[in-house]
Amino acid sequence: MSLDPSYVGRTYPPTAPYQVGREKIREFATAIGAADPAHHDPEAARALGHPDVVAPPTFPVVITMAATRQIVDDPALGVDYSRVVHGDQRFAYTRPVVAGDELVCVNTIEDITSRGGHDFLTTRTDVSTAAGEPVVAVWSKLVVRGEA
Amino acid sequence: MELPTQTFRVTRADLVRYAGASGDFNPIHWSDRVATGVGLPGVIAHGMFTMALVGRAVAEWAGAPDAVVDYGVRFARPVVVPDDDAGTEIEVTAKVREGAGEGLTRLDITATCRGEKVLSQARAVIRTPR
Numbered sequence: 001m002s003l004d005p006s007y008v009g010r011t012y013p014p015t016a017p018y019q020v021g022r023e024k025i026r027e028f029a030t031a032i033g034a035a036d037p038a039h040h041d042p043e044a045a046r047a048l049g050h051p052d053v054v055a056p057p058t059f060p061v062v063i064t065m066a067a068t069r070q071i072v073d074d075p076a077l078g079v080d081y082s083r084v085v086h087g088d089q090r091f092a093y094t095r096p097v098v099a100g101d102e103l104v105c106v107n108t109i110e111d112i113t114s115r116g117g118h119d120f121l122t123t124r125t126d127v128s129t130a131a132g133e134p135v136v137a138v139w140s141k142l143v144v145r146g147e148a
Numbered sequence: 149m150e151l152p153t154q155t156f157r158v159t160r161a162d163l164v165r166y167a168g169a170s171g172d173f174n175p176i177h178w179s180d181r182v183a184t185g186v187g188l189p190g191v192i193a194h195g196m197f198t199m200a201l202v203g204r205a206v207a208e209w210a211g212a213p214d215a216v217v218d219y220g221v222r223f224a225r226p227v228v229v230p231d232d233d234a235g236t237e238i239e240v241t242a243k244v245r246e247g248a249g250e251g252l253t254r255l256d257i258t259a260t261c262r263g264e265k266v267l268s269q270a271r272a273v274i275r276t277p278r
Contacts, residue, residue, distance in 0.1 A: 031169035032200040033156070036213040048214055057203040057216040061196050062170055086195045088269075090220030139220070 002114040003121060003144065007077055012070045015105040017130045018063045022099035025055045032056060045098070052099035059097055061089070064125040064138045067105035071123050072142070077109075079121065079144055087120065088141035094134045102130040110139065117146030149244040151255070154205040158193055158227065159235030166197045180231065192226035198238060198266060202259050205240040209255065210274040217252060218273040227261045236261055248273050 022042070029039035037044035038054045045053045072079045097103070104127070111122035125138045163177050172194055175182035183191045199221050207213050229235050241258050248254035257270035 028169045031162075031165045032197065032204060034200075034204050034207070034213070036207065038213040048212070050214065054214050056200065056213070057207070057219050058196060058200040065170075065172060065196075086223055088220065088222045089196065089199060090218070091216075092218045093216065096214045096216075141222075 003077060003079065003112045003119045005112045005114075007109050008112050010109045012074075012107045015067045015070065015107075017102045017104050020055070020063075020097055020099055020101040020103060022053050024062070025053045025059065025097075025099050028059050028062065029056055032058075042099075050096070050098050055097040055099075057091060057093075057096075058089075060091060060127055060136050060138055063103055064105060064127065064140070067125055068107055068123050068140060070107050071109060071121075079142070083145045085143045085145060086140070087143045088122075088139070090139040092137045094136060097127075097135060101135065103127050103135060104130055111141075119144040119146070151209050151242045151244065153239055153241045154208060156201040156204070156238045156240070157235055158197070158201070158229055158238060159233065160191065160229055160231055162235070163191065163193055163197065163229060166194055166200075170194065170196065172196065188226060189228050191229055191231070193229050195221075195223040198223075198227055198259065201238055202240050202257060202267065202270065203272075205242070206255060206257070206272045206274060209242065209277075211277045212275070215274045215277070216272055217275060219271075221257075221259075221267045221270040223266070224268040225261075225264055225266045227266050238266065242272075251276055253277075 034056045106126045108124045110124040113120045121142045128134045242255040245254040253276045255272045259267040
């Protein structure tokens with residue numbers, strides 16, 4: 001069953017704020033082997049002009065992957081998550097995520113196409129502070145594999 | 149200009165650690181039974197783990213941990229990670245391109261595992277290193 005392209009342009013209500021913790025950034029940086037002191041030491045981050053430790057570039061996926069469940073789990077759209085493969089991923093930053101940020105996600109279905117029996121779902125997540133300052137825009141293209 | 153190659157070793161332990169840190173507990177990244185059951189050759193790395201390692205390479209080339217302005221990839225081929233101490237290796241290179249704008253540099257990135265490209269259309273825009 002292919003996804004209904006009339007859902008393109010649908011925007012979902014803002015997610016509950018995510019509190020970015022210093023230890024979470026350290027844990028993520030350690031897991032990917034990012035040893036730069038700015039990811040671990042608040043003083044090193046401040047020396048670069050940031051208020052607290054800086055998240056590595058792909059850290060926002062921790063927040064957006066959970067947030068986009070709003071779309072993936074939307075029964076009206078009907079994505080079969082067991083058939084989903086990650087196709088593309090992109091981040092466009094206004095500024096890096098830092099510890100202490102309180103971040104809200106707004107999800108939009110940007111594109112739905114079908115080709116070769118597979119569906120392609122592109123989501124855009126605008127991540128901003130709870131006060132409304134834009135931080136990063138995140139795109140994911142998910143491939144929903146057709147029944148063989 | 150071609151930037152110096154960077155190599156990242158990936159073992160099963162790395163995938164478990166990444167699963168915990170990222171919250172992505174999809175069993176294809178830790179269970180051979182589940183991975184082979186969906187037609188994969190074995191446990192594969194999270195695409196986002198590969199993207200994170202390549203992001204480290206980009207930060208290293210940029211000379212700053214906060215220099216990435218835009219970063220996007222397409223996951224072209226899975227990174228299969230065997231259940232042994234050696235794991236596998238991802239090699240990352242990039243070419244510097246013109247035209248990213250004032251104070252910015254575009255990198256066209258190549259990431260390979262066992263000689264095959266694992267990412268395509270991998271690009272980053274960074275603040276030009278001083």
